Amino acid sequence: MTSEGLSSSDLQVKRAQSEKPPKGSVIMSGARSTGRYHIGNYFGAIKNWLELQKEYFGFYGVMDWHAMTSSYKTPHDVQHFARDNYAELIAWGLDPEKNVVFIQSRVPEHVELYTFFSMITPLGWLERVPTWKDAEQEAKDNDTHNLGRLGYPALQAADIAIYRATHVPIGHDQVSHLELSREIVRRFNFLYGGSIPEPRPIFTETPTLLGSDGRKMSKSYGNTFYLTQEEDELKQNLRKMPTDPARVRRTDPGEPTKCPVYSYHKLFSKPEDLPWVEEGCRTAGIGCGDCKGKLGENINALVAKPREKKKELLQHADTLDSIIADGCRRARKHARETMEQIKEWTGFLSGSGEF
Numbered sequence: 001m002t003s004e005g006l007s008s009s010d011l012q013v014k015r016a017q018s019e020k021p022p023k024g025s026v027i028m029s030g031a032r033s034t035g036r037y038h039i040g041n042y043f044g045a046i047k048n049w050l051e052l053q054k055e056y057f058g059f060y061g062v063m064d065w066h067a068m069t070s071s072y073k074t075p076h077d078v079q080h081f082a083r084d085n086y087a088e089l090i091a092w093g094l095d096p097e098k099n100v101v102f103i104q105s106r107v108p109e110h111v112e113l114y115t116f117f118s119m120i121t122p123l124g125w126l127e128r129v130p131t132w133k134d135a136e137q138e139a140k141d142n143d144t145h146n147l148g149r150l151g152y153p154a155l156q157a158a159d160i161a162i163y164r165a166t167h168v169p170i171g172h173d174q175v176s177h178l179e180l181s182r183e184i185v186r187r188f189n190f191l192y193g194g195s196i197p198e199p200r201p202i203f204t205e206t207p208t209l210l211g212s213d214g215r216k217m218s219k220s221y222g223n224t225f226y227l228t229q230e231e232d233e234l235k236q237n238l239r240k241m242p243t244d245p246a247r248v249r250r251t252d253p254g255e256p257t258k259c260p261v262y263s264y265h266k267l268f269s270k271p272e273d274l275p276w277v278e279e280g281c282r283t284a285g286i287g288c289g290d291c292k293g294k295l296g297e298n299i300n301a302l303v304a305k306p307r308e309k310k311k312e313l314l315q316h317a318d319t320l321d322s323i324i325a326d327g328c329r330r331a332r333k334h335a336r337e338t339m340e341q342i343k344e345w346t347g348f349l350s351g352s353g354e355f
């Protein structure tokens with residue numbers, strides 16, 4: 001440990017901070033299918049994936065087993081959202097031919113490797129993960145204090161290792177998870193003489209997002225701001241959004257930095273619209289209705305096309321099914337190759353196991 005309280009491997013992750021992945025790097029990322037995508041999924045993941053695919057080959061997963069750790073009571077919903085999420089990723093422009101886009105449970109090798117990893121992962125490693133420690137009481141309260149949730153980071157490690165991915169886009173708050181994946185892979189390689197790459201981080205910006213009521217966005221508050229809302233739904237949600245309380249009357253000046261509407265403008269609006277909001281708000285030159293109207297226009301301009309494309313995909317079930325099947329088949333091909341290699345290193349019988 002250093003004077004900063006960092007382990008040497010933490011430091012390696014920190015040093016990698018400014019590194020641009022070299023050509024030929026393989027990216028792996030995914031998002032849980034616990035519900036419709038909201039703006040957090042877009043700004044925290046999808047937007048980054050769309051950028052990354054311009055330069056790198058990647059595996060992008062709709063992670064339904066991960067969704068089950070907290071949504072195990074509603075597996076049908078998890079599957080419904082898996083399909084919805086997959087359609088949405090394609091609608092936003094994630095290219096299913098250039099990348100491999102899959103649904104986690106359709107590639108059973110994830111779970112096979114997870115079983116292996118769960119044997120070699122000391123319990124103490126999992127117990128010290130901050131998201132487990134911090135949310136332990138909450139998990140007890142809402143009935144999600146289960147083995148799957150504790151083992152979640154080992155499944156994450158398997159998700160990355162099964163594709164021998166070299167890089168994972170993460171926010172700065174996810175360093176401990178990636179560090180654990182690296183440690184599990186390192187231990188595996190050490191024990192069995194393997195050569196699975198230790199995944200490195202690509203640090204991405206994850207803006208703090210407020211819900212439509214100005215509080216932290218959370219399903220339990222019912223303030224989730226969905227990504228491909230219909231125009232009417234969008235207008236309605238914006239109308240309900242709170243503003244700077246100082247603006248009681250139209251003529252009262254306000255302070256945009258105290259207003260959640262402004263925080264959305266910073267995400268969705270063109271840079272040239274921001275001075276209009278800032279000055280108009282501070283001088284009472286614009287009303288909150290005008291301000292929300294402009295925001296609605298800008299959000300709609302971004303989401304209109306993906307919203308229509310997603311609807312079209314969901315309406316043409318056969319086309320969507322064949323894109324999903326093809327993505328999962330290609331994912332399995334890579335995953336099986338890794339498992340074959342792993343079985344060779346560990347002396348397990350190779351082959352499909354069918355007699």
Ligand code: SF4
Binds near residue numbers: 255256
């Ligand atoms: S004018 Fe815009 S930024 Fe200012 S308080 Fe109203 S909604 Fe918020």
